[in-house]
Amino acid sequence: MASNLEYRKPQKTGQKRRNRETRQAYLFLTPALIIIIIFFVAAIAFALFMSFNKVNMFSQQFRFTGFKNYLNAFSDKVALKALSNTALFSFVVVPLQTLIALVIAYGLSSHAxxxxxxxxxxxFLPTLTSSAALTLIFMFIFNVAGPLNNFFMSIGFYNKPINFLQNPAYSLKVIMVMNIWSTVPTYMTIYLASLVDLxxxxYEAAEMDGATSWDKLRYITVPYLRPITTYVLLTGIIGTFQMFDQAFIFSNGSGGPNNSTLTLALMIYNYAFGSLNTMGYACALAILLTIIIFAVSRLAEKINGGNGLQ
Amino acid sequence: MDSSLYPWFISQGVLAQLPKKQMQSTKFYKNLIAAFTSKGKLYGVPKDNSTLGLLINKDMFKKVGVDPKTIPTSYAGLIKWLPGFQAKLNKAYGKGKVTAMTYDQDMARNLAIMIAKGGKPVKNNGKANLASAQVVKNLGLYKKLVNTGAVATAKDLGSGDNGTAFGTGKVAMTEEGNWTYQVQKKQYKTNFEVLPMPTYQGKQRGMIFTVGWGENAESKNKKLDNAWIAYVTSKKEMSVWAKTVGVMPSRPDVAKAIKLTKDSNLDTWLKATNYSTVWQEGNTLTTINTSYQNFISDAMNVKMTIKQAMIKADKQANAAISNSK
Amino acid sequence: MREKSKILKVILYIVLILYAIITFYPFLWALAASFKPLKEIVSGNPNIIPKHATLASYEYIFGASSLFTRWFVNSVIVSTIGTVINIFLNTMAGYALARLDFPGRQRIYYAFLAFMMVPAQILLIPNFLILSKMGLLDTLTSLILPAAINIGNIFMMRQFFLSFPKDIEEAAEVDGLGRFATFFRIVMPLARPSIATQAVFTFMGFWNNFMAPMLYISTPSKYTLTLGLQTFVSQQSGIRWDHSMAASIISILPIIVLYIIFNGYFLQGIRMDGEK
Known part of the structure; x- marks a missing residue:
């Protein structure tokens, strides 16, 4: 846990300084901690409590059921399918959105x-376009008689139009495209905000050594942006594992056709707010999802090369 | 509260019984009142009424030279008639431009057909029973319609719903509710006519959607609440409301008073109230419908048989239902 | 060498412009759609220019409710206060986690990360109950308080500060400035690009938030713009795309204005030493 700051400090005043720094740190953190304790810690504790109960939200009745919700979740084949959809979604979307955002930001930051x-x-505009408008546009682009089918058929890719929206083999992919399209601008903006400080x-030094644009990206930009990339990867993983609204709009909440667009978050939503008394089960699924996200995030952090602290 | 959620509210015991006389329950459409009645007791008063009808685009029929009067009044007749009609549409508009008819992949629309001839998609204990023989047989109707090559869903045509597909001229006939009436007239300026729903197994079948007023069982002031519900559903108040908002009233006397029956299109929708089924079936319906929508498209797109798809749908719905036990 | 860099430049522009088209077209289409009649919007027409341009949707929205101005003001109040509080709290917390050395730092950091990973849908109902215990339901405060910090943004600021030049703070310390003075007078002004980024995202989050107002607010005069617009766009059966397009354009205008204002800040680097 030794940081760079520490070894620079004069040995004598080390302890005193440490105490002062600790005090300062907690002063900086206190306002945020208060909010977090009330609206996160308490709320999560309540969700955790519910996950061990059968909950009737309407009459506010709780009946303790032990690990039953969790055991059900482990034997729930639908949840497994939802998990594999979600994982596939994340596995494709996160690297692509990070890469595209990085390349576009790098290009845009060039002085030329x-x-x-x-x-x-x-x-920046895609982040502002309403999701209702987006759905309409994408449904139009991908429908059987839409421009995408016309285009692929005109260049001879295939000669029978593909029903992208209703064919289970394609529906998740359409949502992937939508998601990448709408998240890249956010991450690109964040990359750019950090790149202006590079x-x-x-670069000049590297150019003198005869470095190409690729070398500069590879050996200067990417390492410099590593902390931000950690952020982009982690929020990307969290965002994709919690992907809900696009799947909901796309399938009218059913996760169909044939479970192809069912995500864990959609499943949690259906159990939490559907007409069944399954809030407890929804909470158990949510807790499990949190654990999965945490594990995947740690892995991604390792691959990206630490979180900048160690 | 929505009619489909009423059984759930009842099962939770959160609704107060309402005095039938004060609510003038006999003045409402029988089907609608029945939807909010349990064991002979009234728990809700319907505030509006929506039904389905078969909309046809009169301009299109004129262009292809088909007299709307010759449209078969039964699904069996339609299945034979549709291919010829589609061929005429192709000739007049070009292939793939106009589809003859749309259908839905939603239990809220399909339930009336599913329950025909004693079909029982939901068991008494709330479990899904979509794969039962009669239901599968009834659903075969949609497959036969699709196989004519003249029937598709609105989504297949790149539209969000039937009304949109119909209004934008992508389909010549569609089953849709009275809520589309104003939009078709004012926005799409479609020249249309509403026909009664086609018959299946000798009977007209459609769906009714309604929302009712209910009262919290723990309400402190039941007298005042009752008076309020009776007031807003009275002949006078409902007339004003139905007229300004443009919904169909839940009382025939109101429909008459505001002259809806004079409009032949609206009258067709109103009459459908008598032969249609209310969107309601136990307190697990939402879950079962979610599962149904999830798998029905595969059955229609020839990936698997209806039976296979419905077995999968049952399995998934029932797993979800047992999680709530 | 010259030739080669010229080719590279052309390729760069082609990529940037291609990407601009991909992002710009749907937005432009949505903007144009708000001036089209319903039939033209849903007929699947890729054209941008309306055939029958009309202001009907805007007239409908502005005329639909006398509360429209009220909703707009509510949204401005909630978003502005919420954003200002967020900027300070998130930046302070992010700075402490990145730059100060104290026991428990790693633990707090990982706890924050873990909280961010809990699906938000599950926290809505507990938060509803907490707010009702605090007597805050149906107040604008209920929209600000639970969102007074944003863990994602704390995390983002932490990552920014990790690559923030250390020499600046050290120089300030040598000059005898205390930690707080250094932070508010030196660090925050210099962190403008990342704070501007955070401000725009936070503002957008407050401005577009739909779930929280829907759950916590019940009095129509306390609605935010998003909630208010939603109530009368979805009033009728079936979605009125013409109204909803106009509504979405109205609700994003303030954000575009804000973005244009901040656009300059995004590009101001920390280093003032002529490297720009």
């Missing part, structure tokens, strides 16, 4: 590019 502000504004002298 003019009209940066305009590009940035345009790239000293130009790093």
């Amino acid at each position: 590019v003019k009209f940066k502000k305009t590009f940035r504004l345009i790239y 000293p130009e002298s790093f």
Whole structure:
């Protein structure tokens, strides 16, 4: 846990300084901690409590059932299917969205590019387009007689239109495209905000050594952005594992056709807010999902090379 | 509360019994009142009424030279008639431009057919029974319709719902509710006519959607609540409401008073109230419908038989239901 | 060498412009759709220019409720106060986690991460109960307080501060500035690009939030714009795409304005030493 700050400190005043720093740190953290204790710790504790009960939300009745909800979850084949959809979704979307965001940000940060502000504004717009409008546009693009089918058929990819929206083999992929399209701008903006602080002298020095653009990206930009990449990867993993609204809109909440768009978050939603008294089961699934996300995130952090602290 | 959620509210015991006389329950459509009655006691008063009818695009029929009067009034007749009609549409508009008819993959629309001839998609204990012989047989109707090559879902046509597909001229006939009436008239300016639902196994069958007023069993002031419900569902108040909002009333006397029966299209929808089924079936219906929608498209797209798809749907719905036990 | 860099530049522009088209087209289509009649929107027409341009949808929305101005003001209040509080609390917490050395730092960091991973749907009902115990239901405070911090943004600020130049703080310390003075007078102003990024995302989060107002607010005069618009867009059976397009354009205008204001800040680096 030794940080860079520590060894620079004069030995004599080390202890005193440490105490002062600890005090300061907690002062900085206190307001955030208060909110977190009330609205996260207490709420999560309540959800945890519910996960061990059979809950009737309407009449506020709780009946302790021990690990029954968890045991049910482990033998729930539908949950397994939802997990595999979710994992596949994350596995495809996270690397792609990170890569595209990084490349576009790198390109845009180049000093050779003019009209940066305009590009940035345009790239930011997808985050603003309402999800209702997006659904409409994507349904139009991907429908049987839509432009995408026409395009692929005109270049001779296939000659019978594909029912992207109702064919289980394609529906999840359509949602992947939608998701990547709408998340890249957020991450690109974050990358850019960090890239403006990358000293130009790093690049200049590299150019003198005859580095190509690729070398600069590979050996300067990517390592410099590592902490931000950790952030992008982790929030990407969390976002994809909790993916809900697009699947919901797409399948009218059913997760169909044939469970192909069923995600864990959609399943949790259906159990929590459906007409059955299954809030307890929904909470158990949510707790399990949290554990899975945490494990996957740690793995991604390791692959990306630490969180910047160790 | 929605009619489909009523059984759930009843099972939770959260609804107060309402005095039938004060609510003038005999003045309402019988089907609607029955939807909010349990063991002879009234727990809700329907505030509106929506039914389905078969909408046809009159301009399209004119263009292809088919007299709407010759449209078969039964599904069996339609199945024979549709391929010829589709061929005429293809000739007039070009292949793939206009589909003859749309259908739905939603229990809220299909239930009336599913329960025909004693079909029982939901068991008395609330478990899904979609794969039972009669239900599967009844669902075969949709497969026969699809196999004519003249019937698709609105989604297949790139539209969100039947009304949109119909309004934008992608389909010549569709089963849709009265809520689309104003939009078709004012926004899409479709020249349309509403026909009664086709018959299946010798009877007209459609769905009714309604929302009712209910009262909390623990309400402190039941007298006042009762008076309020009686007031808003009275002939006078409902007339005003139905007229301004443009919904169909749940009382025939109101429909008459505001002259809805004079409009032949609205009258067709109103009459459907008598032969249609209320969207309601036990307190597990939402779960079962979710599962049904999940698998029905595979059955229709020839990936598996209806039986196979419904066995899967049953399994998934019942697993969810047993998690709530 | 010259030739090669010219080719690279052309490729770069092609990529950037292609990507701009991919992102811009749907937005432009949605914008144009708000001026189209319903039939034209849903007929699956990829054209941007409306055939029969109309302001009917906007007229409908502005005329639909006398509370429209009220909702707009509510949204401005909640989003502005919420964003300002968030900026301070998140930045402070992120800074402490990145730059200060104290026992429990790793544990707090991982606890924060874990909280971020709990699906939000599960926390809605417990939070509803907590707010009702606090007597805050149906107040604008209920929309601000639970969202007064954002763990995602704390995490983002922490990551920003990890690559924040250390020499600046050290120089301030040498000058005799205390920790708090250094933070508020030196660090925060210099962290402008990341704070601007955070501000826009936070503001957007408050502005577009739909679930919380729907659950916590019951009096129509306390609705936020998103909730208010939603209530009368979805009033009728079937979605009125024309109204919902206009509603979404109205609700994103303030964010675009905000973004244009902050656009300059995004590009201001920390280093003022002529490297820009």
